[in-house]
Amino acid sequence: MKKTVSIIMALTLMALGTVSFSRVASAEEVKMIGVIQKIDLAAGGKSATATLKDNKSGKSVAISITDDLTLDKFKDHRIVEGDEIRCKYETEGGKNHSKLFRKTAGC
Template sequence: MRKAIAASAAVIMLSIGAIAGAAEVKMVGTVQKIEMQGGAATVTLKDTKSGNEVKVTVKDDLTLDKFKDKRIVDGDEVRVKYDDGDGVVTIFRKTAGC
């Protein structure tokens, strides 16, 4: 019983730690590759500041639709907010205007 309680407590602590550790990252980057996978897409971006490649996951229907009808394509510069824990984006927008 004690072991079970201790194990549960450890799992809870680890979960809280993971949640507390996840942070929102803001980034401007260039779309390198869009891979559609059912109800999500994995997008490879090149961070304009660091030059590093970053993979993020897009799940919202509005942005997925922009990939499908090619309103957002490879080479577009985008402004992105994502969770550095799971890589899921909350904002994914082209920077350029008219």
């Protein structure tokens, strides 16, 4: 009896450990390097949509940007159409939301 209870307890602890450390249905983060084809800044300046052409696949990807630092770079033309960009984004609700948006150029 004690052995059966011990086995059940061990299996329960293993199952709880597995469930607690697994990721819960979250959006997958995608990394991409591409050239900006188009930038659409919203009227209020609180968001923008940039269309990038992926260097690997050649497909165009529209990415929604809401972080203030990147929006400021759009406004003062530090990032413009034709620049090569390294970005990370998550797809949520059918839209791609930027997590990282930077130029690849060094010096």
